[in-house]
Amino acid sequence: MAWQEIIGQERVKNILQRAIAERRIAHAYCFWGAEGIGKDALALEFAKTLNCDNLQEREGRTEACGECKSCLQASHLQHPNIQFIFSLPAGKSTSSEEKGTSPLLRLTDDQIQLIQEQLRRKSENPYHNITIPNAAQIRIASIREVKKQIAMSSPQGGRRFVIISEADAMNQEAANAFLKTLEEPNAEVTIILTSSRKEQILSTILSRCQQIRCDALFDEDIARALHERESVPMEEARLIARLADGSYSKACELMGEDLRQLRVDIVNLLRIILTPRFVLKFTHELSNISGNSRAASGDKDRSKLERMLILLLVWIRDAYTLSVSDYEGSVINIDQVEDLKKFVAKFGTSGNLDAVALAIERTIHHVRRNVSVSLALTTLALDIRRILRQE
Ligand SMILES: [Zn+2]
Structure with missing residues (x-):
């Protein structure tokens, strides 16, 4: 050192x-x-x-x-x-x-x-x-x-x-x-x-x-350190940095997690939220991802949920970026750019996406403040549906 x-x-x-x-x-x-x-x-x-x-x-x-x-x-x-x-x-x-x-x-x-x-x-x-x-x-x-x-x-x-x-x-x-x-x-x-x-x-x-x-550390600094010290590919390093909340220790802990799978999970979740008659499937899927709702009140599951929500937020912000410009350079989920573009074509005016991002931020805040997890997520799902499907 x-x-x-x-x-x-x-x-x-x-x-x-x-x-x-x-x-x-x-x-x-x-x-x-x-x-x-x-x-x-x-x-x-x-x-x-x-x-x-x-x-x-x-x-x-x-x-x-x-x-x-x-x-x-x-x-x-x-x-x-x-x-x-x-x-x-x-x-x-x-x-x-x-x-x-x-x-x-x-x-x-x-x-x-x-x-x-x-x-x-x-x-x-x-x-x-x-x-x-x-x-x-x-x-x-x-x-x-x-x-x-x-x-x-x-x-x-x-x-x-x-x-x-x-x-x-x-x-x-x-x-x-x-x-x-x-x-x-x-x-x-x-x-x-x-x-x-x-x-x-x-x-x-x-x-x-x-x-x-x-x-707290800047995302950029965390990403560079992960890349240089732990040989994490830059794409993934940037994603981890977003999740690490300014903490390099947290970033190191996140390295061991299967973020790829978690990202696939949240995109699926988003898909389900936007299908008709979603409620049953949504609840089922949620319990698959986050453990049952009783366990989800535990700190560990709560932080996993928080991570999922941040990943979802990053994904929506990427969609927002693509909705206002063709420039892909600042997209974090660069490997999912085709999915993102399809999503934007179907749902995304920038105003909508901004509103969804706000709703997710609000939910993260609630989850951190020990509000009932299932209540917070159900509210979020309904918000997303209302905003993107104009229900
Ligand atoms: Zn010396």
């Missing part, structure tokens, strides 16, 4: 670069913003740069060399100066919260192996979301470990960092203990909190941090 490999975030990079150039490093930062946009990546690169033994100037930026011992340790998340904290499972014994017990000592071998595997993936791709079963909280044992490390003297030159990933996951006990740590800053240590739910962090903690907002 180097600064230029961090996707987007130019404004934040500039703030951190200025801090490096002026050697004015705060005691504590909070990098906040949506999930998967590179907050951990920024924190890790910042820490790596301030520990590199052979700093370099490149295109006006101070870069870690990437090759010295310190850089290699940092890249493998094994740097003695850089502590990376995240949610861990509770562990087995009831005496687990005893003082001085390392949080890792309480875990089973399998759990530790899983954690090491997750860390390896994080070191290869700082956009990787660490996922460990039953690890919803950052517990006091982890914060005690932080305190212990801070109290010790630096094992090697450079600046020490404690990065607390998704710091909002600190439970109350951990947060209170952490607040005390923040209140007694150590001049040699910088603490970086990252969070996609800043509002869940104690305000007394936040007020002691320099807060730096990180922005």
Whole structure:
């Protein structure tokens, strides 16, 4: 990783670069913003740069060399100066919260192996979301470990960092203990909190941090990164980027999904919506795609539905594009351009298509806000019929 490999975030990079150039490093930062946009990546690169033994100037930026011992340790998340904290499972014994017990000592071998595997993936791709079963909280044992490390003297030159990933996951006990740590800053240590739910962090903690907002990524940047790093064909990369909501982590997760099939499904759905006597078939088809309606209230099915709706929205916007111009360059579903053209010829005045797009956006909003999924979709189907068939 180097600064230029961090996707987007130019404004934040500039703030951190200025801090490096002026050697004015705060005691504590909070990098906040949506999930998967590179907050951990920024924190890790910042820490790596301030520990590199052979700093370099490149295109006006101070870069870690990437090759010295310190850089290699940092890249493998094994740097003695850089502590990376995240949610861990509770562990087995009831005496687990005893003082001085390392949080890792309480875990089973399998759990530790899983954690090491997750860390390896994080070191290869700082956009990787660490996922460990039953690890919803950052517990006091982890914060005690932080305190212990801070109290010790630096094992090697450079600046020490404690990065607390998704710091909002600190439970109350951990947060209170952490607040005390923040209140007694150590001049040699910088603490970086990252969070996609800043509002869940104690305000007394936040007020002691320099807060730096990180922005959602542009679709174009996500698509290019998918193409260059994961060899995703550009066409597909653009489609995934549309679905990823500005989050590169989400885009990486979507790579594994069969979007092609999902797109075929939604075009079928649209066809059914527009046939006479559609209601029975529509309900049947919906339950095929999204699981039964009871399951569809679960978060996982809800997000699958949301993805379908976004795909449908992209498809309708493509149709809109073709209804106002012959230019196919900005069509996302370029492999379906013939279907799109037929659709436009039959149904699409641009006004109609715009109205349908609005109706879909409204439905996505409802699905996100936990409105009954079947109600939202039935309403949408009726809207689409009314608009396109003028019923
Ligand atoms: Zn280096």
